[in-house]
Amino acid sequence: MSIQETQAPVLVVRDLVRRFGDLTAVDGVSFAIARGETFGLLGPNGAGKTTTISMVAGLIPADAGTVTVGGEQMSPRSVAPKRLIGLVPQDLAIYPELTARENLTFFGRLQGIGGAALKSRVEEVLSLIGLGERAKEATKNFSGGMKRRLNIGIGLLHQPELLILDEPTVGVDPQSRNSILESVEALSGEGMAVLYTTHYMEEAERLCDRIAIIDSGTVQAEGTRDELIRLTGGVDHIRLEGSGDTAAAATLLRELPAVQAVDADRHSLVLTVRDAPTAVAGIVNGATNAGMSLADVQISRPDLESVFLHLTGKALRD
Amino acid sequence: MRQLLTMTASDLRQRVRDRSVLIFALVVPLALMYVFNLVFGGMTEIELEPVTVAVAAPAEDELAPVLEDVLTQVDGLDVTLQEVPADQVRSVVDAGEAGVGVVVPEGFGAAVMQGEAVTVQVIEGDGTGLEAGVVISVLDGVLAQLTAATVTATAAAGSGLPPEQLAEIAQASLASGPPLEVTEGQAADEQLGPAAGLVAGQTGLFLLFTVGFGVLGLVTEREQGTLARLHAMPMRPGLIIAAKGLVSFVLGVVATSVLLTVGGLLFGVSFGSPVAVAVLVVCVVAAATSLMFIIARVARTAEQAGIAQSIVALVLGIAGGAFFPITGTGALAQVLDLNPIAAFTRGLGITAGGGGVADLGVPVAIMLGFGVVMVLVSRLVPDRGAAL
Ligand SMILES: Nc1ncnc2c1ncn2[C@@H]1O[C@H](COP(=O)(O)OP(=O)(O)OP(=O)(O)O)[C@@H](O)[C@H]1O
Numbered sequence: 001m002s003i004q005e006t007q008a009p010v011l012v013v014r015d016l017v018r019r020f021g022d023l024t025a026v027d028g029v030s031f032a033i034a035r036g037e038t039f040g041l042l043g044p045n046g047a048g049k050t051t052t053i054s055m056v057a058g059l060i061p062a063d064a065g066t067v068t069v070g071g072e073q074m075s076p077r078s079v080a081p082k083r084l085i086g087l088v089p090q091d092l093a094i095y096p097e098l099t100a101r102e103n104l105t106f107f108g109r110l111q112g113i114g115g116a117a118l119k120s121r122v123e124e125v126l127s128l129i130g131l132g133e134r135a136k137e138a139t140k141n142f143s144g145g146m147k148r149r150l151n152i153g154i155g156l157l158h159q160p161e162l163l164i165l166d167e168p169t170v171g172v173d174p175q176s177r178n179s180i181l182e183s184v185e186a187l188s189g190e191g192m193a194v195l196y197t198t199h200y201m202e203e204a205e206r207l208c209d210r211i212a213i214i215d216s217g218t219v220q221a222e223g224t225r226d227e228l229i230r231l232t233g234g235v236d237h238i239r240l241e242g243s244g245d246t247a248a249a250a251t252l253l254r255e256l257p258a259v260q261a262v263d264a265d266r267h268s269l270v271l272t273v274r275d276a277p278t279a280v281a282g283i284v285n286g287a288t289n290a291g292m293s294l295a296d297v298q299i300s301r302p303d304l305e306s307v308f309l310h311l312t313g314k315a316l317r318d
Numbered sequence: 319m320r321q322l323l324t325m326t327a328s329d330l331r332q333r334v335r336d337r338s339v340l341i342f343a344l345v346v347p348l349a350l351m352y353v354f355n356l357v358f359g360g361m362t363e364i365e366l367e368p369v370t371v372a373v374a375a376p377a378e379d380e381l382a383p384v385l386e387d388v389l390t391q392v393d394g395l396d397v398t399l400q401e402v403p404a405d406q407v408r409s410v411v412d413a414g415e416a417g418v419g420v421v422v423p424e425g426f427g428a429a430v431m432q433g434e435a436v437t438v439q440v441i442e443g444d445g446t447g448l449e450a451g452v453v454i455s456v457l458d459g460v461l462a463q464l465t466a467a468t469v470t471a472t473a474a475a476g477s478g479l480p481p482e483q484l485a486e487i488a489q490a491s492l493a494s495g496p497p498l499e500v501t502e503g504q505a506a507d508e509q510l511g512p513a514a515g516l517v518a519g520q521t522g523l524f525l526l527f528t529v530g531f532g533v534l535g536l537v538t539e540r541e542q543g544t545l546a547r548l549h550a551m552p553m554r555p556g557l558i559i560a561a562k563g564l565v566s567f568v569l570g571v572v573a574t575s576v577l578l579t580v581g582g583l584l585f586g587v588s589f590g591s592p593v594a595v596a597v598l599v600v601c602v603v604a605a606a607t608s609l610m611f612i613i614a615r616v617a618r619t620a621e622q623a624g625i626a627q628s629i630v631a632l633v634l635g636i637a638g639g640a641f642f643p644i645t646g647t648g649a650l651a652q653v654l655d656l657n658p659i660a661a662f663t664r665g666l667g668i669t670a671g672g673g674g675v676a677d678l679g680v681p682v683a684i685m686l687g688f689g690v691v692m693v694l695v696s697r698l699v700p701d702r703g704a705a706l
């Protein structure tokens with residue numbers, strides 16, 4: 001979203017490096033997030049997403065590079081910039097002996113909220129995460145999905161300027177997952193900056209204004225979804241199946257300006273085109289005119305999965 | 319400050335809620351004290367029947383009353399004195415009216431004071447084996463004491479004191495002799511009685527479990543992920559450590575105070591000045607808490623921490639006399655002396671003997687010194703669980 005583009009970014013990450021022994025888990029990562037922007041870190045297991053986030057949130061020190069939140073440098077010892085962030089860790093971080101309400105109240109106090117303000121905010125969050133009914137129960141009795149929702153609720157309780165979510169939908173049923181994604185969209189709409197890590201490309205596509213594809217501790221590419229897809233060459237494929245003179249149809253279709261290449265066999269044609277949705281009508285017409293009777297038409301467009309494959313030579317999910 | 323209290327209060331609430339601290343810090347040690355007192359305490363407390371002693375003593379002998387007094391003060395033996403003329407002692411004993419007969423000869427006091435040989439005749443009745451034996455050995459001890467007392471008195475006589483004062487010195491010297499001595503409430507002795515020693519030792523042993531519920535919570539929080547979240551809160555990381563230390567300290571002070579008080583009431587022992595005892599409690603809790611910081615750093619998991627803690631608790635607890643008094647000689651004794659639990663028990667011995675805060679210098683120094691060393695060491699050892 002471009003409205004706030006003139007403002008200083010909420011988060012600036014510059015040349016971040018973190019090693020564990022011989023392994024360089026994060027190797028020179030840089031990016032920035034503006035107010036109201038949702039930024040995705042998309043990468044497979046072990047890519048370095050959690051390690052990056054741990055440095056952004058000031059949980060572990062960086063070996064090199066800087067993190068600046070709201071203009072202030074972040075380190076494990078800093079206090080002021082931590083006020084601006086809300087962290088939803090990948091692993092659950094709630095007290096099993098305490099109730100949902102007590103968990104929220106405890107972390108709210110540590111964030112410096114108190115009194116009536118804290119009370120009403122806790123109730124607000126409880127209903128936002130759908131735990132109003134179970135607020136008085138010890139969280140050790142909660143289902144996995146309920147714990148995840150509470151985990152998220154604690155992160156956004158104090159209405160941070162930067163909300164960091166580390167794979168918040170892992171192990172959540174489709175319904176809860178959808179409600180989590182909706183809440184993130186709503187928060188971003190209210191102006192919160194969001195740093196969202198995932199290895200689900202659908203989530204990144206749906207939520208994120210900009211995405212960094214991360215693998216082996218380095219950012220392979222960064223941009224909007226469309227910018228990233230253009231990296232693959234930006235071409236779509238249309239597959240036509242049917243009977244008739246496929247060779248004649250191929251010759252005719254090759255003449256169309258949108259078509260870059262055609263592959264033909266006895267029953268099908270695969271066309272490489274620039275913009276499949278606009279080109280498809282002309283192509284179907286041309287094939288019919290050339291004497292084909294079509295049984296099926298399929299359009300396939302590149303997604304982030306293909307971008308990842310294109311950049312790293314491997315699949316996003318293992 | 320507010321954050322420190324928030325964390326401390328929340329921890330205390332959780333610990334109380336999950337009950338384990340109550341069980342480990344109070345119920346188990348009290349139950350153990352009770353059991354051990356039955357087992358070990360029973361062996362030293364043989365039930366003695368009351369006994370009557372028929373005594374014939376020359377009138378106006380200065381030392382004879384001392385002998386009689388001593389007999390009535392024997393711990394655990396109820397002695398009734400029956401004054402009879404010297405020639406009737408044997409018949410009284412033979413008739414079974416007295417269990418033991420004692421005939422103090424004419425001129426007993428004077429002879430003793432001049433260091434001359436003197437014989438006290440003892441007649442033992444039938445069927446009074448154990449009690450008569452105790453009376454006889456007490457008399458034996460007293461007479462041996464008197465010899466020593468006589469030396470004191472004779473030395474004093476050389477300094478030209480009048481005879482009445484010589485008698486007083488001899489009596490005083492005798493009264494403070496060790497064989498029959500009961501020093502409670504009189505002198506700052508470092509030895510606790512068996513029951514008191516048990517209460518103090520068990521209290522010290524379980525303190526090492528109790529303080530774990532605070533500091534070792536760091537390891538649990540690391541495992542349940544909440545430590546990462548705490549580190550993301552707008553506060554100094556040191557505050558998290560401080561809160562855990564405070565939780566240990568509060569739990570330790572409460573548990574130790576309750577155990578000493580309830581244990582004391584149960585077994586009828588008193589540890590002396592409450593202020594001096596409070597000083598000891600604060601010091602030993604600080605020492606025990608400091609030890610937990612090392613375990614919290616070295617242990618990777620809560621399970622490892624629990625095992626390490628049990629080992630440390632048992633070693634220090636046993637060496638500190640939780641089950642039976644332990645003494646060593648030479649280098650071993652010096653090592654044992656540095657154990658804060660042993661220092662605590664010794665300190666309680668001092669307060670039980672009437673000592674005040676001013677008499678606690680050595681044990682307090684040992685406990686606080688131990689604490690300082692542990693905190694320093696804990697900063698030096700690598701934090702094995704620090705990586706997320
Ligand atoms: N504390 C640690 N000690 C040693 N190695 C670590 C540590 N934390 C992470 N690593 C390693 O660093 C690399 C990056 O891990 P990280 O957790 O950042 O990946 P991720 O992208 O979050 O993966 P996932 O999607 O599985 O959560 C991995 O190879 C991991 O094994």
Ligand SMILES: [Mg+2]
Pocket residue numbers: 049050051090166
């Ligand atoms: Mg991760």
